[in-house]
Amino acid sequence: MAGMAARIPEQTPVQVTGALAGQEDLLSPAALAFLARLHRAFEPERQARLAARRQRQARFDAGELPDFRADTRALREADWTVAPLPEALLDRRVEITGPVEPKMVINALNSGANCYMADFEDSTSPTWENLLTGQRALRKAVAGTLDWMAPDGSKHYVLDPSSRTVLIVRPRGWHLDEKHVWVDGRRMSGALFDLGLFAFHNARALQARDRGPYFYLPKLECMEEAALWERVLAFIEGDLGLPQQCMKVTVLIETLPAVFEMDEILHALRGRIAGLNCGRWDYIFSYLKTFRRHRDRVLPERGQVGMTQPFLKAYSELLIRTCHRRGAHAMGGMAAQIPIAGDPIANEEALARVRADKRREAGAGHDGTWVAHPALIPVARAEFDAVMTGPHQQHVLREDVVAGRDRLIEPSKGTITxxxxxxxxxxxxxxxxxxxxxxxxxxxxxxxxxxxxxxxxxxxxxxxxxxxxxxxxxxxxxxxxxxxxxxxxxxxxxxxxxxxxxxxxxxxxxxxxxxxxxxxxxxxxxxxxxxxxxx
Incomplete structure (x- = not known):
């Protein structure tokens, strides 16, 4: 029988318009009631924050430039640190990322990486089937029962019970809706759906094993958006009967406005934040989007916009300095290369670019990095192992870094071929x-x-x-x-x-x-x- 929308009592103003066979086990009445509570508590503020984004972009379009906030200067200059990191997040030198489909989940957790970021955002096309298949896969992975058979029956994938790879989940950003779940006549937030449904089914089991749960938070633009997440996570802990601040987060600094509020974002989440991450590709996109009307800040073609460009170098090094001053990890960015089959020369050239990038990150003081393919894990690990004698580099304070406003928005030189x-x-x-x-x-x-x-x-x-x-x-x-x-x-x-x-x-x-x-x-x-x- 084809999938059916979850049956909801008529008096409950929650409507599920998506239909996938067996979805009732995930979208139980209790789960839907929990999601509805999240929506009602936080949807008004989400909409207010999105409106503030649009207003800020209108000012940028009119010629305003992003800058550090005057009203939070005292916070930036004060001495404070975030809460101590849990043991599971002390060593994050290599993290693998990828979508939440079952084969990927198994391969990532079996890969030997320190952490796996299970991604409901940029690497997942958010079809209803993909989202629920991903939620089901992660639920089984947490329970240790996930397996997957190749469609032709040629290979059976199973979780390695000895795996120590730590699961971190990335929900969608604040800007995205979930069109298949409506509460009180409005679409639910994709972010609250992804994180909320995962937490409802898995948070207690993970907390019992000192594994969080842990999350990556994407696309934040300001401290107020971080503070909204803080309230959401505290609400979930209270609703599910979890210890306060057991849910830990890492924030991706992948928007240009956010680079001017890194101290403020850390402070807003200081009881639960584990670090910041250089989401380099989204950061370049955000630079383009922020300055879409600024002729003097047009970037050259993508291949020429590398991390040695002044505005990207300043961004990554300021992130390291900021995080280490506050006792948080400074995570490096993604190596997008994948093995080149059948061409050993081209493959070695690609691996050399990965080595150089990871050597730069480790030498700059990053505490870990991202890869997109299991074959790159030993390559990245070797570069960090050569520099890191302990689990991280928070002792590398980078007090030499001076990254003012003009440096952080300096346009790149280059061409368009x-x-x-x-x-x-x-x-x-x-x-x-x-x-x-x-x-x-x-x-x-x-x-x-x-x-x-x-x-x-x-x-x-x-x-x-x-x-x-x-x-x-x-x-x-x-x-x-x-x-x-x-x-x-x-x-x-x-x-x-x-x-x-x-x-x-x-x-x-x-x-x-x-x-x-x-x-x-x-x-x-x-x-x-x-x-x-x-x-």
Whole structure:
């Protein structure tokens, strides 16, 4: 029998419009009542915070520049630290990230990484099936009963009972809704649905084993958004009968406004925060989005915007200094490379880039890093092991770092090549096609692309085209004629396109990218718009 929407008593104003076989075990009346309590307690403030984001972006569009807050200067200058870290989060030198589908969950927890970030956000296309399959997989993983059989029966995946990899869950950001769950006639927050449902089913079991539960919090822009999470987590602990502040979090600093409020974010969550993370790809996207109307801050093509660019170097080093001053971990960013099969020379070149990046992070004082593929774990670990004699580097205070406002927003020097322009078009279309087809983690040109990297490509295309006076390095004008030619040429460039993830959605993806790029205003997130086209 096909899936049925959960049966809810008529007097309960919760409506579940999604239908997946067996979903009643996750969406029980008690679970739905818990989610409804979360919604009613925090939806008004969520909406207020989202309105504040829109108002701040309007000021940026009008020419204002982000800066450190005058009203919190005393807090930044005061001496204080966050609460001591739990033992399970002391050593995080290598973390693997990926979507919440069962095979990935098993492979990540069996990988030997210190932590696994199970991602409901940028690497998961939030179809109803994906979300509930992910929740079910994590519930079984926490219980130690998760297994997965390849569709052709060729391989059976099971959890290694001796695994010590620590589970950390990333819910969706504050800006995203969950359209399949309505409370009092309004959609529920995707963030509260993801984190709330996971906590309802798993928090007690994890707390009993001193494993949190632990979470990554994405896309925060200010201390008030962090304070909202603090109230949410305290509410969940009280509602579920958990010890206060047992739920620990790491915050991704992946928006440009947030880099000016790192002390404030740490302070708002000081009883439960374990660290901050350099979410580099989303951070670059946020720079583009924040300065979408600023001609003097247009970035060169993505391949030239590396972590040695002044604004990115300043961001990562200020994060280290801030975290270590406050007793928190400073986590490094993602290595998106994946093994290149059949080409040992190209594969070694890719691994060399990973080594150099992780050597830079470890040498700068980061306490750990991210990888997207299990094969990169030993590569990253070797670079951190060479520097770290203990579980972390909080003793590296980086008091030498001076990162003022102008340095943090300094534009990058570089060019736009024809290959770079065409690559942005291709990455956008191929990722959007896969995402619309339910796949949020897509290998393209031996990089594991997710929503953040696709957003960089999309935002750059919009910005380049709407400023109207840019040229490729060969002198060709960057205009909509160039864009149209790139779109028209793309299907023929993808010779094996019918074998690509989301091949059946390529035409829809081309139309969607054209819609995004032609729009007068850069859409804040493609996931908000494209979500309406998901089942």
């Amino acid at each position: 024809r290959a770079g322009f065409d690559n942005n078009v291709e990455v956008c279309v191929r990722y959007l096609a896969a995402w619309l087809d339910g796949n949020g983690c897509v290998p393209i040109h031996w990089l594991m692309e997710d929503a953040a990297t696709a957003e960089i490509a999309r935002a750059q295309l919009w910005q380049w085209l709407h400023h109207g006076d840019l040229h490729l390095d060969d002198g060709t004008p960057v205009d909509f004629s160039l864009f149209d030619r790139a779109l028209l040429a793309l299907p023929s460039r993808l010779a094996d396109r019918m074998k690509l993830p989301g091949a059946s959605r390529l035409n829809a993806a081309i139309a969607l990218l054209d819609e995004f790029t032609q729009a007068d205003t850069l859409a804040p997130f493609f996931t908000e718009v494209a979500y309406e086209r998901l089942p």
